[in-house]
Amino acid sequence: MRKGKLAVIGAGKWGQALHFALSQKEECYITSRSKRDIKNFVDLEFALSCEYLVIAIPAQEIRNWLEKNFVYSNQKILVASKGIEASTGAFLNEIYSNFIPNNSIGFISGPSFAAEVIQGLPCALVINSKSKKIYEEFSKFFPNFIKTYYSSDVVGAEIAGAYKNVLAIASGICEGLNLGNNAKASLISRGLVEMQRFGKYFGAKKMTFLGLSGAGDLFLTANSTMSRNYRVGLGLATNRSLEEILKELGEVAEGVQTANAIDKLSKMYKIYTPIAKEVKLILDGKSPKDSLNDLIKN
Numbered sequence: 001m002r003k004g005k006l007a008v009i010g011a012g013k014w015g016q017a018l019h020f021a022l023s024q025k026e027e028c029y030i031t032s033r034s035k036r037d038i039k040n041f042v043d044l045e046f047a048l049s050c051e052y053l054v055i056a057i058p059a060q061e062i063r064n065w066l067e068k069n070f071v072y073s074n075q076k077i078l079v080a081s082k083g084i085e086a087s088t089g090a091f092l093n094e095i096y097s098n099f100i101p102n103n104s105i106g107f108i109s110g111p112s113f114a115a116e117v118i119q120g121l122p123c124a125l126v127i128n129s130k131s132k133k134i135y136e137e138f139s140k141f142f143p144n145f146i147k148t149y150y151s152s153d154v155v156g157a158e159i160a161g162a163y164k165n166v167l168a169i170a171s172g173i174c175e176g177l178n179l180g181n182n183a184k185a186s187l188i189s190r191g192l193v194e195m196q197r198f199g200k201y202f203g204a205k206k207m208t209f210l211g212l213s214g215a216g217d218l219f220l221t222a223n224s225t226m227s228r229n230y231r232v233g234l235g236l237a238t239n240r241s242l243e244e245i246l247k248e249l250g251e252v253a254e255g256v257q258t259a260n261a262i263d264k265l266s267k268m269y270k271i272y273t274p275i276a277k278e279v280k281l282i283l284d285g286k287s288p289k290d291s292l293n294d295l296i297k298n
């Protein structure tokens, strides 16, 4: 029996911001592993009984979470995570397809710092789904301060959202090394070309990378200390250990694991991804200055 209509699963920064936004027009519930003092906080069983679910847990945790917790009862799902599974290189839509039919799931993408959404500041986002009905149903829940667009390019949006996190790390490194505005613009624009090349291999549409899900989210994240991934890059440039940076961050920086996933997939399918490769090497201990030299030389 359904206990409610709409619920967010995962009460991290993004889950809470989406819960705030979706509560403007509809009674929206939220759940997380640890109980939080948030209006309409419910237990997992209650949340899972809702017809519409927004899932905002880190990409690396999703498979395990679905295996342990998820029971499909015709819910419609909107995935809010941005990452690629590092252990397998699987895209999130592939993982979810083991649990939920394609025409019942959508993926939200675009430039959206949780800290701004939770203040009700305006933004434009994309709901990507093989089913336009999913877009129509979920977009009705979004408040007036969020404009929603539809796209059927699920894999393109997913790759763009995941890849930009790796490029945000690179951009943070660029800033931390004081390489200047020219270098950062070069890095971001070559990064956009690189993620589009990677996406093309998996059937993504070029236009997705030029719109909100690609350029929009990349320009946002690779230019601001509000981005956790960018801050990881800043820390790496000053030779701090990854462990220390992530401990201080205390929140997920998806680019760290996604760099491993992209490296795995690029090697497997021989895709030329020089920036992501250097980010992975820096995360593994290479000096950022050596990476810069190698990027310029090759």
Ligand SMILES: NC(=O)C1=CN([C@@H]2O[C@H](COP(=O)(O)OP(=O)(O)OC[C@H]3O[C@@H](n4cnc5c(N)ncnc54)[C@H](OP(=O)(O)O)[C@@H]3O)[C@@H](O)[C@H]2O)C=CC1
Pocket: 010, 011, 012, 013, 014, 015, 032, 033, 034, 056, 057, 058, 059, 061, 065, 080, 081, 082, 083, 112, 113, 114, 115, 250, 251, 252, 254
């Ligand atoms: N923050 C932002 O601005 C945006 C984030 N995103 C994406 O949304 C996703 C979540 O990010 P965000 O909310 O910011 O991250 P946070 O680090 O703030 O929160 C992560 C959330 O995931 C939950 N969680 C962690 N591990 C597990 C697990 N094993 N099983 C179940 N739940 C788990 C945590 O639960 P618990 O409370 O129980 O510990 C917490 O609620 C990421 O993929 C991110 O890239 C997308 C757009 C914007």
Ligand SMILES: O=C(CO)COP(=O)(O)O
Pocket: 082, 110, 111, 112, 113, 114, 165, 168, 217, 220, 221, 226, 227, 228, 229, 230, 252, 253, 254
């Ligand atoms: O995806 C985001 C904004 O669109 C958030 O980026 P960070 O995870 O780097 O903070």
